[in-house]
Amino acid sequence: MFIGRFLSVVVFVGVVVSAVFGLLIVKQKNQFKAEYARTSEELKKTSEQLEESKVLLERTSKHLEEVKAELAQERERAQKLDNDLKETQSQLADLQQKSESSSSMANQHKSELDALTAKLEEEKKANQEASEKIENLVKEKLALEDSIARLTNELNKFKQASPAVARAVSMRTGIHGKVVSVNRNWNFVVLNIGEKDGLVENGELEVFRNKQFLGKIKIVSTEPSTAVADIVMDSLKGNIQPGDDVLN
Template sequence: MAKFLHIGSILLLIAAAAVGFMNHGKYKGTKGDLETTKGQLASATQQAATSAQAEKAAKDELASEKTKRETAEAELQPVKNKLSEAETKVSTLTASVAEKEKEIESLKTQVASLPAGGAQPAAGVAEAEARIKELEAQLAESETLRKTATEQVDGAKAEAEALRKAEADRAAGLMRKGMQGTVLAYNPSWNFVVLNIGDRQGAATGAEMVVSRGNRMVGRVKITSVEPATSIADVVLSSVATGAQIQPGDTVIFPGK
């Protein structure tokens, strides 16, 4: 009997050990699943953060471009007003000149039609000639004013065209050929660089620049955002050789289009 009890105890211990082993296996499996879930959650969180940052960067860039367009329009508006005023002045003076020329011709015709001799005709001629001289003086003054106003129109047109071209060049990414700058910082995680050239130096959104170190080309970057004294540019990954990396201190140059 004791022998059977002893055997039964051994069997119970074996069964308990088996259950424990199985539970341990389940625990390890559950722990592994938990780690996998944590990893997936961390990855999803990182992707969400990346998307949020990208969205914010896009919104910031859009706001920056809107501000620049509004600034350009604000600079252009006074020039438009000046042009409109000058054109109105030219139009008014042209009408005045035409009116005086017409009146002068009329008086000359009147003088020519007066009969010769006698006190009355002589007085009429003298009065008409005096009026003609007065009108000719006014006509000369109007012509001078019209010439000045016309020059103002030409100047305002040239100024307006220069502002429009500057904005068009900026928007199109057209910069001065040969413009150079330096890489201030490089973010390998996001593949962008900070450059020491900005709006004051003529940097423009959309311009693509060559990155070099010494006499060797390292790659290319494309400007995505411009501040007064600095710019942000994305690295054109396909232009960077395998194993190479852009570094602070590298030179950037705009080759032109």
């Protein structure tokens, strides 16, 4: 009887244990199903995310290739810009060297121009002084010609009033001089020789140009270094001019 109870207890315990294990197994099975469903859902989401990541990766890879291509272009452009910069720097150096050379030449030319300008100013000043001297000489010459004309006129009047005074005289030979000026109105000349050269009043000289006889002149008045002579009109063979030679 004891054994029967024991067996009953054992069976009961076994049934209880089996029931408990069954419940545990069912619970665990349900947990596994829920875990599997959750895992499947997560796996599905992960797969979808993986597909999206693949698409994003493809896009990223494509964009990366585009960026690489743009980067290569930018590098090529940067290299070209660098080459252009080097060439520009070289040209700038050449231009700077040429500019320095041009500046040096310009300074040299400026110095030469300043020197020429100073020389020109000196020559202009000298020319102005020479012009003033020439003007003064011309005035003196005109005044001298007027004075000579008056003296000659008075002398002619004196000769006409006293014909005996106009006598022929002899002069030493070898006298040589030049005609300084000619007065066409009164037909007389001024000579660059005078008393100290042997000229005397009423003495006669012949006028030549390049050894060609032009006519005779007759001394009417003398100074130490100059003289005035009338042109002997009936002896003329040519037109007497300043610079012609006179001799006897």
